[in-house]
Structure formats: structure tokens, C-alpha cells
Amino acid sequence: MNSGRRLTLLGAIAGLAFAGAVQAQGYPTKPIRIVLPYSAGGPADVMVRAISQKLGDSWGQPFIVDNKPGANEIIAADIVAKSPGDGYTFLVASDGAYSLNQNLYPKIPYDPVKDFVPVAKLAVGNLMLVTRPDFPAANVKEFIDYVKRNPGKLNYGSIGAGGVNHLASAWFNSINGLQMEHVAFKGLPPAVQELMAGRIDAMFAVTGGVAPFLETNKIKALAVSGRNRQPAAPNVPTFAEVGYPTFDASYYFGVVAPKGTPPEISARFARDMSKVINTAEFKSKYLQPLGFEAVGDTPEQFAAFLKSDRELGAQKVKVSGAKLE
Structure with a gap:
């Protein structure tokens, strides 16, 4: 490559980087949609709406919670999988959408690995x-x-x-x-x-x-299940306390975004959400009464967790013999 073409290529790369930085600095410029596969008024809905209010206040744009219940979280997951990866659509769902449905159903309309980018694990129940x-x-x-x-x-x-x-x-x-x-x-x-x-x-x-x-x-x-006794039932011991430290009977709520969502947006969402859910006030009001534990990890940590959870989920479905249509 001659020096002129090399300079042109470097300039183009720098221009793209500058454009991305400008876009990231201006984000968000419109409301952010949170798709939730549960009915309004339920525990997860109340929790997510509280988070959305806090994030909306700090981001300067409203977070709109869009309830799309049904089909074991498939309806909501499919909507987000087919949405543009522009940072304005996220999915908050549980094990079903991310780790179990591909083993429970003969066919689902989305690929939980290819169609989403992990953002963060929100909480564990x-x-x-x-x-x-x-x-x-x-x-x-x-x-x-x-x-x-x-x-x-x-x-x-x-x-x-x-x-x-x-x-x-x-x-x-x-x-x-x-x-x-x-x-x-x-x-x-x-x-x-x-x-x-x-x-x-x-x-x-x-x-x-x-x-x-x-x-x-x-x-x-x-x-x-869990690392600690639950405030809602403080007299009930954990499985670890009674001699079964490796047994886990938990479920989780996690956040993903459509494929192509800029990594800096996913990282910002994860970081700011973690700040909200890990406050003492939020835990005592929205998590502990329901037996939830705050997590708030990074996109990389959630991605690693999902890999192992999908492997374990396949084993659990096989053992259960469950098959859904």
C-alpha cells in the first residue's frame, strides 16, 4: 500500500471513530424502550419500572416499559431480537428467554446466542x-x-x-x-x-x-437457595447451611440488547443500572421482600455466565423430560 492510500485509510478509520464518539456523546436523543415478558403490576414489572424511572432521570430521556407477556417469554424476546441494534431497545427477561426455551421447544423464532448482546444480570431470585x-x-x-x-x-x-x-x-x-x-x-x-x-x-x-x-x-x-438467608423468611436456612452447598435453585433476570448495539451503550446501561439496584433503599424496597438479590455485573461477566447457564439449562431440561409446543 502506498503512503497516500495508507493516509486515506487511516483518515477514514479516524473519521469513523470520531463519528462514533460524537454519537455516543449525544446518546440518548429519544426514549428508550424496555420490553418485559410479564404482565403489568407483577414483581418483575414493579422492579423494572423503578429502575427505569431512576435511569430516565439520570439519562435525560424516559425509559418506556413495554409489557409483552406470553409464550414463556418468546413473544418479548422475538420482538427485541428483530429490533434495530441502535441502543434504544432492551429486553429484561429470565432464564426462559436466554437459556431454556431452545431446549424446551422444537423451534423458537429467535436465536438467544446470535440475536442478542448481553448487557448485565440484574438480579437473582x-x-x-x-x-x-x-x-x-x-x-x-x-x-x-x-x-x-x-x-x-x-x-x-x-x-x-x-x-x-x-x-x-x-x-x-x-x-x-x-x-x-x-x-x-x-x-x-x-x-x-x-x-x-x-x-x-x-x-x-x-x-x-x-x-x-x-x-x-x-x-x-x-x-x-442463595448465599444468604432471605429477609422475607429469616428463619429458613440456606441449602449450604444444612449440608448441600452445591445445590442451586435460583433464577435470574437479565438485560440483553439486539445484535449490533454499540458496546459502549451496553456498558453504560450495565454500570448505571448496577448503581441503582445496589443502593440500600432499592434493595429493601424492591428486592428483599421478593427474595431477590441484586447483581449488576458487566456485559462480559453476563456473557460468561450465560454460556455456563445454557449448558446447565440443557441438562436440567433433559432430566425433567419437559417438552413444550
């Missing part, structure tokens, strides 16, 4: 192993021993085949050699009602959904 009030076990070891003595005679509930609590139960049973029948319900309330009535024996449930029933002894709690 912890599931609690609970039983009917008269279940003859006072701890996890006694639970395992009792189920082993009664193979195939006991059941466990879930809020739907292939959901995180179904997979948690199936995984727990697999690694401990337990045989229990799966009973699926349409949502947590009917499952909890059947558990309290003694018509199902056990289940893994979201902490915030069952904590109100623990104090009245309508449900018995044996252990909860």
Missing part, C-alpha cells in the same frame, strides 16, 4: 423448598430419606412444565436419586392452595410467594 404442613420431615436430609423410602408415592407441584420451579424440583430429585410425580398448575396461587390442603407434598416456590404462609404454619419450609 431464590426458590424455597416447601412442603405440606404435616409432611414428616423437619429438614432437607429427612425429606430426602423419606422420599427414598417411598419411591413414586409422593408428588411435587410446579407452576407449569419447563418453568424454573419445575426444573429445580426435577434437578433436585435427579441428583439425590428421588422418584416423585410432577403435578403442574396454572400459576403459584393454586399450587400453594393445594400444598396447604395437603393434596401435593412439596414444591420449589418463589420466596415472596410463600413467605406469608410460613408464620401461620400453613406451609413448612426446609431450605432456600
Whole structure:
């Protein structure tokens, strides 16, 4: 390459870099859309709207939460996958959209690896192993021993085949050699009602959904996932405390953006979101009552997590036998 062409190429590269820097400095110039695969008013919706308000105040543009529930998070994920990667559309979703659906369904309309760029893990939710009030076990070891003595005679509930609590139960049973029948319900309330009535024996449930029933002894709690005990149920030990340090029954909410989103925008979103969710006020008001733990990592850390989580998710779906249409 002669010196003239080299200078021209270097000038073009510098011009592109300068244009990118100018664009980044001017961003955002319009509202940012957060697509959420859950109904308005639910725990995740309340949490995301609180984050959006804080980010909108600091970014100088409103964050619009767009609820697109349905199809195990596929509808929302597909919308974001087909959106332009210009930094104005993000998806906040859980394990289903990013790690599980490709193993649960014969075909989905988006590729969770190719169509998104990871932004950050927002928060982790912890599931609690609970039983009917008269279940003859006072701890996890006694639970395992009792189920082993009664193979195939006991059941466990879930809020739907292939959901995180179904997979948690199936995984727990697999690694401990337990045989229990799966009973699926349409949502947590009917499952909890059947558990309290003694018509199902056990289940893994979201902490915030069952904590109100623990104090009245309508449900018995044996252990909860997570690094620490949950403020919503401080008397329930962690699995690590009762001798099962490697067992994890958690789920997460994470943020991704469409492919092509500038990395500096993803990094800014991750950094500013982390500042919001890791304040003591936000944790106490929006996370701890629901059994959530703040994370707020970097795009690189979330990408590494997703790689391992997808591998584990494939194993859990295989063990559960869940298949959805």
C-alpha cells in the first residue's frame, strides 16, 4: 500500500471513530424502550419500572416499559431480537428467554446466542423448598430419606412444565436419586392452595410467594437457595447451611440488547443500572421482600455466565423430560 492510500485509510478509520464518539456523546436523543415478558403490576414489572424511572432521570430521556407477556417469554424476546441494534431497545427477561426455551421447544423464532448482546444480570431470585404442613420431615436430609423410602408415592407441584420451579424440583430429585410425580398448575396461587390442603407434598416456590404462609404454619419450609438467608423468611436456612452447598435453585433476570448495539451503550446501561439496584433503599424496597438479590455485573461477566447457564439449562431440561409446543 502506498503512503497516500495508507493516509486515506487511516483518515477514514479516524473519521469513523470520531463519528462514533460524537454519537455516543449525544446518546440518548429519544426514549428508550424496555420490553418485559410479564404482565403489568407483577414483581418483575414493579422492579423494572423503578429502575427505569431512576435511569430516565439520570439519562435525560424516559425509559418506556413495554409489557409483552406470553409464550414463556418468546413473544418479548422475538420482538427485541428483530429490533434495530441502535441502543434504544432492551429486553429484561429470565432464564426462559436466554437459556431454556431452545431446549424446551422444537423451534423458537429467535436465536438467544446470535440475536442478542448481553448487557448485565440484574438480579437473582431464590426458590424455597416447601412442603405440606404435616409432611414428616423437619429438614432437607429427612425429606430426602423419606422420599427414598417411598419411591413414586409422593408428588411435587410446579407452576407449569419447563418453568424454573419445575426444573429445580426435577434437578433436585435427579441428583439425590428421588422418584416423585410432577403435578403442574396454572400459576403459584393454586399450587400453594393445594400444598396447604395437603393434596401435593412439596414444591420449589418463589420466596415472596410463600413467605406469608410460613408464620401461620400453613406451609413448612426446609431450605432456600442463595448465599444468604432471605429477609422475607429469616428463619429458613440456606441449602449450604444444612449440608448441600452445591445445590442451586435460583433464577435470574437479565438485560440483553439486539445484535449490533454499540458496546459502549451496553456498558453504560450495565454500570448505571448496577448503581441503582445496589443502593440500600432499592434493595429493601424492591428486592428483599421478593427474595431477590441484586447483581449488576458487566456485559462480559453476563456473557460468561450465560454460556455456563445454557449448558446447565440443557441438562436440567433433559432430566425433567419437559417438552413444550
